[in-house]
Amino acid sequence: MKYFSLLVVFIAISSKVYLQKSCVLEGKVGNYPIVMWIDEATDKSNSQQKTSATYFYKSNRHDIELEGVWKTNDILILTNTDEYDSTIYEQFILKYISPNNWSGTWKNKKGKLQAIVFQPIDTLKYTFNEVPELDNLKAEERIYTKTRLSFVKLTKDSTTQFGKYVLDWYTDEISKISLFRIKSGYDSSTIKKLNYILAKSQFNNIECFFNCNSNKGEGQWDYNIYDYFINKNIISIAASISSYCGGPYPSVGDDNLTIDAVTGKEIKDLDDIFWFTKQKPLKEEDKNYYDYTEKRGNIIFNILTKLYPNEMKKPKGEDCDYSRPDPWQYPSWYFKPEGLFIGASFPHVLQACANPEFAIIPYKLLLPYIVKGKEYLLQH
Known part of the structure; x- marks a missing residue:
């Protein structure tokens, strides 16, 4: 009797531990194959543990996000709910039976029900090796992502x-x-x-x-x-x-x-190849990074003002205003045959101003700022 009681307790604990971990499953909603990533429980302090999940239909592969809660008796309820009016678009009710056996129902907004059965995904069926860096992701995210990209x-x-x-x-x-x-x-x-x-x-x-x-x-x-x-x-x-x-x-x-x-x-960052301030650039996590970007933006602004005085003048009316240094503080950039194109930064409503066609710094003017050893980048 004592042995049986210990066995029951062990099974219950094993189940709870599994439910609190992330997992990737595959199954069908009706006739439609899906892949689901259930995240680990985020609130493990009570009997109704919150979690989340993401799934996609293999036919179109778009993520659908779900919020969920673990109920008693190993029941997981996952819902797709409108963020504004709380309308429930769909709901999964899943019963965890064992790591290899999940079953339950799916219901859409109109109340249509479909029986579903899930099992852990067979990673040997889905191979994607084009981007090895994906192997650095956490296990479940790697499995979920590589499964989708394999299609x-x-x-x-x-x-x-x-x-x-x-x-x-x-x-x-x-x-x-x-x-x-x-x-x-x-x-x-x-x-x-x-x-x-x-x-x-x-x-x-x-x-x-x-x-x-x-x-x-x-x-x-x-x-x-x-x-x-x-x-x-x-x-x-x-x-x-x-x-x-x-x-x-x-x-x-x-x-x-x-x-x-x-x-x-x-080349991931402009600062990797150009030191416009003539000193080693600061990183985003550094204390004085904002002051550094201000200084860099002022230098870029002055270069462009000398090159394009008319375009950099303050405009009349509500046209794009490039006459201030701050739009050049966090520039986008790429190379063109004529030189380095510099894009400005504007709020969302002025996004059309972000890439002025004139803002090109010729290669010869970039030489004073190029990182030592990278001069070849400016050679044609």
């Missing part, structure tokens, strides 16, 4: 040429996100390094497209390349992102990518 199908839809460089363009069939790979123009080992960075950028935006959601299914993530430049030392891509992932209004911004073609590494 991505890139189609080569065109081949173009920039100078001596031949580019193959690939597009994802669902997100329509497109980016090129280098076919020729560099040696084979360099091409391999460059194409890896390009692939990582494309898959990152594809994953952002699937991550971006609202509970009404209105998520939007549009990635558009509007300019690019390639030479023996640099690959530089100017891209914009227009997104709406829930919240009060859409977002518009830049997602530029510049690669040092000599080292085969991405």
Whole structure:
């Protein structure tokens, strides 16, 4: 009797421990296969432990976010609820039976019921090796992300040429996100390094497209390349992102990518190659970082004012105002044949002012600011 009692207690404790951990499951809602990531319980202080989950249908792969609570008897209730009026769009009621056995029901807004059965995802069925950095993610996030990306199908839809460089363009069939790979123009080992960075950028935006959601299914993530430049030392891509992932209004911004073609590494920050203040740049976490960006912005502002005095004058009326240093404090940037393009920063309502066509610093004027050892980046 004592042995039996201990066994019952052990089973109960094992179940509770499992329920408090994250897991990735697969199953079906009706005839539609889905993958679900249930996060660990966030409030473990009482019998109704809060948690959250995200799932996608394999057919379209868009994230759908759920909020949930563990009830007694290992029952998990997950709901997709409107953030403004509390309308419930769908609800899962799941019974945890064992790590390999979950069952329950799904109900939509109209009350339609579907029986569901879940089991842990079989990771051997879904392979995605194009971006090895994903292996650095936490286990469940890695499994969930790599499972989804394993379904991505890139189609080569065109081949173009920039100078001596031949580019193959690939597009994802669902997100329509497109980016090129280098076919020729560099040696084979360099091409391999460059194409890896390009692939990582494309898959990152594809994953952002699937991550971006609202509970009404209105998520939007549009990635558009509007300019690019390639030479023996640099690959530089100017891209914009227009997104709406829930919240009060859409977002518009830049997602530029510049690669040092000599080292085969991405240049992630303007400060990595230019020291406009003539001293080692501060990092965002440093105490005086804001003062540093102010100083950098003033220097960029002064350079552009000397180059383009008319464009930098204070405008009449409500036109874009570039006559102050602060829009240049946190610049976007990319390389063009003529030099370094610098984008300004404006509030959301003035986003159309962010990329003035004139704001190019010629290569020869950049020489005093280039980091020692990186001078080759300014050579044509």
